[in-house]
Amino acid sequence: HSSVFSRMELNVVRAERTLSLLTNTYLANTDSVKTSVALVLDTVLSQNLFAYVGATGVTVETTKRYESAVHKWIARVSSLLVGKSSESRMAGILLVKHTTLQSPPIFVENATKWTTSLLNMLGKADIAAVHAAALQLLLVFMDIVREVPELDREITSAQVPRMNQAVLALADKNPELVDAALELLMYSASWFPKTFRPSIDKTEALCLRLLNGSMAKASGTTCKRAANCLASMPLVGGKVTVEERWFQYVLQTVGTIETCVDHVMCAETPAANAETRQTMPGMPAFADDFIVSIPQAADRITSMTELVVALLSRPVNVDVPIPVDGLVAVASKLALVPVRVANSKSNRAEFGLVPLLAPQLQRAAIRIMAVLAIALGDYMQP
16 A cells, blocks of 8 residues: 555656646746747656646645646646747647646636637737637637536636637638637537527528538538538527428528529529529529539539538437438439430530539539438438
């Protein structure tokens, strides 16, 4: 027993000395932080310095010294978070992140202070790397907050709505931060649905702006994230139930794809269901020149297909009515575009573009059928 006791004692003494050294020497001032942050992080990770918070089998004196070292470390990394230079703030984010991951109780004690520092950071001009790291750290924080009921009032109610607004504002201004912002918004809606309600309209508008086809070729990752983020919006509930919003999204997505198919096929007579068809709001009109507008329609089909996949594969936690007929019909319509064009008697110049787009359209059809097959499981009989 005494050897176990002394080994634990030795570990805590070593951790206390190392922490004190790091705080007082390597993080002493801005210049030393700049040159030493990698070494400090490496030491924290490899030596598990925060593993002894609340440890048993240690003398009172050693515990006091260790707690004092931890306290000084927290004060130092907290001041780096609000440092004057981008390097200081970046160092603060990285050090707070690994302190939190190693010891969630330390985060719980400092939750309000650290979250406030990060939200203030998002509201000020900074280099993109610092903002991106701050968004990632907020995600780490929120993952802990949702498991800790005592943070409900000070973080969930007080800070999460502010976070959602700050993230939306940042995504509007900085295209390079959109992916990180979408990920955080998606989890925020899933984890704190009631709190998310004031942000739903702005989030919908952001996602639809990225899913109108303009990003389909530029960034598949952004489209996927926007689709997943929008597919999380039904969870938020509110005036519209989860099922109602989900079903409306599916109908609007299918309707938008149908409108795009009509455009590619240069349909002069509107389809039978064109009057009652629901489409996604805010989709920009197609260009006047068909050389631009037909590929534009195909890209919008690709983006909307990403949304169909997200809606049918992201968990919504309730039973939802899947409009199977509509989804099968739109997939068939997509798959048959190249055949219909090839068999067409018309010699429209527009149709010369379709063979080039055929793989893109047929891939969309296959993806819709595949995700439908997975979602329906055994219900999907030939």
